[in-house]
Amino acid sequence: MASLPGMPAPLASVIEHLSAMPGIGPKTAMRLAISMLEKNRHDVVSLAQSLHHLHEQMTFCERCGCFAEKHRCMICDAPSRNHALICVVEQAVDVLMLERMQTFRGNYHVLHGRLSPIDGMGVEQLRLKSLDARIEAGEVQELILATSATVDGEATAHFIARRYAAVDALKVSRIARGVPEGGELEYLDEYTLSRALDQRVTWD
Amino acid sequence: MASLPGMPAPLASVIEHLSAMPGIGPKTAMRLAISMLEKNRHDVVSLAQSLHHLHEQMTFCERCGCFAEKHRCMICDAPSRNHALICVVEQAVDVLMLERMQTFRGNYHVLHGRLSPIDGMGVEQLRLKSLDARIEAGEVQELILATSATVDGEATAHFIARRYAAVDALKVSRIARGVPEGGELEYLDEYTLSRALDQRVTWD
Numbered sequence: 007m008a009s010l011p012g013m014p015a016p017l018a019s020v021i022e023h024l025s026a027m028p029g030i031g032p033k034t035a036m037r038l039a040i041s042m043l044e045k046n047r048h049d050v051v052s053l054a055q056s057l058h059h060l061h062e063q064m065t066f067c068e069r070c071g072c073f074a075e076k077h078r079c080m081i082c083d084a085p086s087r088n089h090a091l092i093c094v095v096e097q098a099v100d101v102l103m104l105e106r107m108q109t110f111r112g113n114y115h116v117l118h119g120r121l122s123p124i125d126g127m128g129v130e131q132l133r134l135k136s137l138d139a140r141i142e143a144g145e146v147q148e149l150i151l152a153t154s155a156t157v158d159g160e161a162t163a164h165f166i167a168r169r170y171a172a173v174d175a176l177k178v179s180r181i182a183r184g185v186p187e188g189g190e191l192e193y194l195d196e197y198t199l200s201r202a203l204d205q206r207v208t209w210d
Numbered sequence: 211m212a213s214l215p216g217m218p219a220p221l222a223s224v225i226e227h228l229s230a231m232p233g234i235g236p237k238t239a240m241r242l243a244i245s246m247l248e249k250n251r252h253d254v255v256s257l258a259q260s261l262h263h264l265h266e267q268m269t270f271c272e273r274c275g276c277f278a279e280k281h282r283c284m285i286c287d288a289p290s291r292n293h294a295l296i297c298v299v300e301q302a303v304d305v306l307m308l309e310r311m312q313t314f315r316g317n318y319h320v321l322h323g324r325l326s327p328i329d330g331m332g333v334e335q336l337r338l339k340s341l342d343a344r345i346e347a348g349e350v351q352e353l354i355l356a357t358s359a360t361v362d363g364e365a366t367a368h369f370i371a372r373r374y375a376a377v378d379a380l381k382v383s384r385i386a387r388g389v390p391e392g393g394e395l396e397y398l399d400e401y402t403l404s405r406a407l408d409q410r411v412t413w414d
Contacts, residue, residue, distance in 0.1 A: 013306055014279040016260065016267040023257040028245050034233070039264070040303050041232050043277075047265040053227040056220070057258035060243075061251040063220040073247070075218045099244045102217055 071116030071133050072101040088112045090147040096120045120153055120162040148177040155183055275320030275337050276305040292316045294351040300324045324357055324366040352381040359387055
């Protein structure tokens with residue numbers, strides 16, 4: 007697609023780069039590139055600059071592992087947040103998703119993966135040493151396991167729960183599973199329904 | 211979305227720019243931005259550079275109006291192509307689509323629009339003067355009207371056909387309409403079917 011006879015090289019180059027991104031096929035890449043040509047020049051240069059700065063200015067928080075601009079992220083640095091409550095997630099993007107709620111006031115710990123023998127992800131690949139250190143420091147009261155509700159995510163949660171089972175005064179919890187908000191029973195799978203029934207909450 | 215508490219500014223900036231593109235909502239923009247962070251730095255910088263050069267190095271061919279790197283496009287410059295055969299299209303991207311066939315050996319003429327009173331597109335807005343000039347030069351033998359098969363595209367084709375009806379030795383044609391390749395009758399609309407029946411071709 008990028009090597010068509012009528013396709014000038016600068017356009018072909020943008021299309022090629024865009025189609026290397028996940029979920030963007032050659033047709034979408036072409037549509038995006040054309041729309042960028044039709045946009046005013048300033049907007050496109052501005053996007054180019056923001057991409058240029060992305061890797062330069064971004065890093066991961068050395069404490070919790072989520073996205074940061076300095077060696078510590080804004081969440082770990084905030085005195086108003088509860089540093090004794092740690093929510094454990096698989097990826098840095100999960101933190102952003104949870105922060106959308108604007109109600110959780112604890113801290114995070116990003117594992118940067120989940121146990122997945124098929125993908126070659128074992129215990130060694132997970133960011134666990136820094137979590138060990140945080141717990142050994144004795145400041146953590148509760149660990150909320152917010153790994154995904156997949157087989158691998160569940161296995162990871164089980165592993166972490168077992169790892170810290172013997173730690174005194176450390177509560178380990180798992181995020182609730184059940185019918186999602188707005189979910190109609192008609193369209194839900196049987197596993198979700200079965201889980202929602204099993205873990206029913208007493209009405210009071 | 212871009213102003214979440216845990217979202218560092220460089221990432222927010224990329225997301226904001228990406229979501230300004232057509233067909234990219236805030237969620238897709240975020241997914242793309244994250245994937246760029248996870249990609250190696252060189253790829254992202256390389257995309258940034260190609261975007262930087264896009265407007266700088268791209269222009270439209272002054273003769274046919276399609277995308278070009280110089281004042282003349284590669285198609286208009288090619289001695290191997292038939293310059294007496296002109297395919298008239300609405301947008302520069304249509305040329306790229308037609309070039310995918312790799313069988314059409316003529317030239318193009320991009321109108322940069324179609325007659326559309328609702329969108330304020332009238333005769334004055336179409337690139338017709340340069341088409342007049344090409345036809346007056348007496349080198350054109352056939353004009354293939356390849357405007358879209360919409361009401362506006364059809365109106366534009368009619369208008370152009372009338373405009374050049376009196377030109378001697380100029381054949382004006384319109385691309386065929388009918389059942390698309392691989393089209394199953396079951397799923398086609400009645401207008402397409404009716405057109406396909408009306409314009410049936412004798413089997414020989």
